Amino acid sequence: MEIVLLSNEYPPNTYGGAGVHVDYLSKELALLEDANLSLKVFCFGQQKETKKNIAVKGISPAASLPFQDIRHKRLLDSLYRNVIMAGSVKRADIVHCHTWYTQLAGCLLKQMLGATMVLTTHSLEPNRPWKEEQLGSGYQASKWIEKTALDNADGIIAVSHYMKNQLEGLYYIPSERIRVIYNGIDTDRYKPTFNAAVLNSYGINPEKPFVLFVGRITHQKGIIHLIDAIPLIHPGIQIVLCAGAPDTHALGRQLEEKVKLARSCSQNEIIWISEVVPQNDLLILYSHATVFVCPSIYEPFGIINLEAMACGTPVVGSAVGGIPEVIVDNETGLLVPIETISPHSSEPKDPRKFSNDLATAVNHLVSSSEKTRDMGVKARERVERIFSWRSIARETLTYYRDLVNP
Numbered sequence: 215m216e217i218v219l220l221s222n223e224y225p226p227n228t229y230g231g232a233g234v235h236v237d238y239l240s241k242e243l244a245l246l247e248d249a250n251l252s253l254k255v256f257c258f259g260q261q262k263e264t265k266k267n268i269a270v271k272g273i274s275p276a277a278s279l280p281f282q283d284i285r286h287k288r289l290l291d292s293l294y295r296n297v298i299m300a301g302s303v304k305r306a307d308i309v310h311c312h313t314w315y316t317q318l319a320g321c322l323l324k325q326m327l328g329a330t331m332v333l334t335t336h337s338l339e340p341n342r343p344w345k346e347e348q349l350g351s352g353y354q355a356s357k358w359i360e361k362t363a364l365d366n367a368d369g370i371i372a373v374s375h376y377m378k379n380q381l382e383g384l385y386y387i388p389s390e391r392i393r394v395i396y397n398g399i400d401t402d403r404y405k406p407t408f409n410a411a412v413l414n415s416y417g418i419n420p421e422k423p424f425v426l427f428v429g430r431i432t433h434q435k436g437i438i439h440l441i442d443a444i445p446l447i448h449p450g451i452q453i454v455l456c457a458g459a460p461d462t463h464a465l466g467r468q469l470e471e472k473v474k475l476a477r478s479c480s481q482n483e484i485i486w487i488s489e490v491v492p493q494n495d496l497l498i499l500y501s502h503a504t505v506f507v508c509p510s511i512y513e514p515f516g517i518i519n520l521e522a523m524a525c526g527t528p529v530v531g532s533a534v535g536g537i538p539e540v541i542v543d544n545e546t547g548l549l550v551p552i553e554t555i556s557p558h559s560s561e562p563k564d565p566r567k568f569s570n571d572l573a574t575a576v577n578h579l580v581s582s583s584e585k586t587r588d589m590g591v592k593a594r595e596r597v598e599r600i601f602s603w604r605s606i607a608r609e610t611l612t613y614y615r616d617l618v619n620p
Contacts, residue, residue: 215614216252217243218306218323220299220316222292224257224270229430229459231517232312232336235373235397242607244268249611254306256299258292258315273298285350293318300326308332308614314339314356317363324366330617333363334371334395337514340384344433347462361385369617371395371610373515374536380514393613396539397515398603404524406594407497416454416499417485423580424452424485426503426527428496428518429510431460431469436509436532439562439569441472443509446573449481451580454499458488500525504586505579509572511552511561513537523547524597528589530575532568540601546593548575 219240223233240255244266254269261272273295281287296319303309306329311320313336324331339345339357346353364370364385370392372378378394381387410420418424425447429435437457444453455473460466477484491499500506506522508531515536519529523540529547531537543549550571553563562568579586 215250215307215618216305217254217308217310217614218303218329219253219255219310219312220319221255221257221312222315223312224255224259224261224272227257227259227261227272230336231397231515232334234517235334235336236312238398238400238603239607239610240268242603243611245604246607246611251611254303256302256316256319258295271302273302283350283352285348286352289349289352289355295319296322299323303327307618310334310614311363312336314360314363317359321363321366324368330368330614331363331366332369332371332614332617333367334373335364335377335381335514336373337512338377338380338384341380341512342434344461347465367391369393369613371613373397374539376536376539377514395606395609395613396601397517397520398601398606399517399520399524399597400603401524401598401601403493404497404500404521404597406501406526407494408501409498410502412495412498413502416487416491416495418452418454418499418502420502422450422452423504424454424502425576425580426454426456426499426506426522427509428456428491428499428506428521429508431457431465433461433465434510434512436511437469438472439511439565440507440509440572441469441476442565442569443573443576444476444482444484445480446570446577447480447482448577448580451482451504451576453482453484454503455484455486456491456496456499457486458490496521497525500527503527505530505576506547507572507576508532508537509550509568510534510537516540519547520597520601523593526590526594528579528586528593530572530579532572542592542596546589546596548579550575 221236259272260274263270279290299319300322309323309329310332311317320331339360413420500522506529513535519540533549533551541547
């Protein structure tokens with residue numbers, strides 16, 4: 215079977231869950247020696263390598279396209295790369311697209327090669343209205359591309375049951391066209407790892423408890439609500455924010471102002487790490503953290519929570535999207551409900567209450583070291599039991615075969 219994976223992100227250009235997914239899925243598919251697979255990855259960038267039986271080719275066109283709105287540049291650049299991707303594939307049994315950034319290429323290859331097109335839905339554009347800040351009216355085009363691809367796909371993978379329900383509700387996709395296959399985690403890589411010297415290098419006191427956030431500066435990740443919660447968190451708790459790459463300059467400035475205000479009215483030290491934290495260091499931050507916080511207002515799955523849980527750390531997470539399928543409330547962490555503005559919105563109806571509830575959940579956990587230890591052990595056990603990449607690769611291959619030979 216000849217499989218082509220299409221992705222915006224691929225190492226070393228990985229900044230979100232979709233990139234992590236494609237990286238590990240491709241590696242694990244390549245390790246299935248009995249599967250007789252030929253695997254090619256086309257991505258955005260300058261990658262060019264062959265490792266084991268994976269051939270990786272980055273698409274980075276030299277020419278630039280005209281645009282009338284600076285926010286359209288990203289959309290047009292992506293479409294240009296899609297056309298090059300479509301012209302670069304000679305054969306394929308399966309074309310597997312990840313996010314709208316590569317779905318045009320998938321649609322073209324389905325027609326040009328007669329390939330079976332599979333989409334993994336890591337998120338859905340209608341649920342991310344803040345993307346209009348980045349794409350301008352190009353956001354309407356990204357939604358159109360996504361709908362067109364979903365209408366034409368032979369098979370659709372939802373990374374959670376929540377996403378399956380969203381596909382059925384937003385796009386009226388019949389249930390039988392969707393298969394739920396979770397995201398996963400490398401439990402050999404992500405495991406409890408300790409080194410106090412690394413904490414010191416980031417200005418974190420190893421002798422004091424700390425709450426950890428890791429994520430992009432985007433509305434989706436809810437970091438603003440966490441910062442608003444800081445003055446309500448018990449004194450003496452360090453707040454460590456690994457947060458960079460703001461979606462817009464305006465959002466970056468807003469966050470700076472929020473952090474400044476929180477520092478002025480809180481006894482908790484706020485340590486903001488804006489540069490990218492190397493993975494080896496991130497493992498140590500996860501492992502030493504008393505609590506990991508995921509205040510996302512939209513999260514189809516939330517690989518980031520698996521990373522913390524695999525390192526033996528309990529998670530306080532918002533009860534949205536696929537997060538409740540990862541965190542078992544009162545067992546591996548705590549879920550914080552959000553009452554939203556409308557059924558089709560992820561924005562909190564009462565942001566102040568949401569921030570208060572985040573602080574209450576954090577305080578509940580940090581007040582009991584025995585409880586956090588117990589939850590951390592159970593979190594690690596759950597990850598090992600359910601979210602192995604090897605089993606996810608097997609499930610994905612089974613789906614490919616079911617689609618090719620119905």
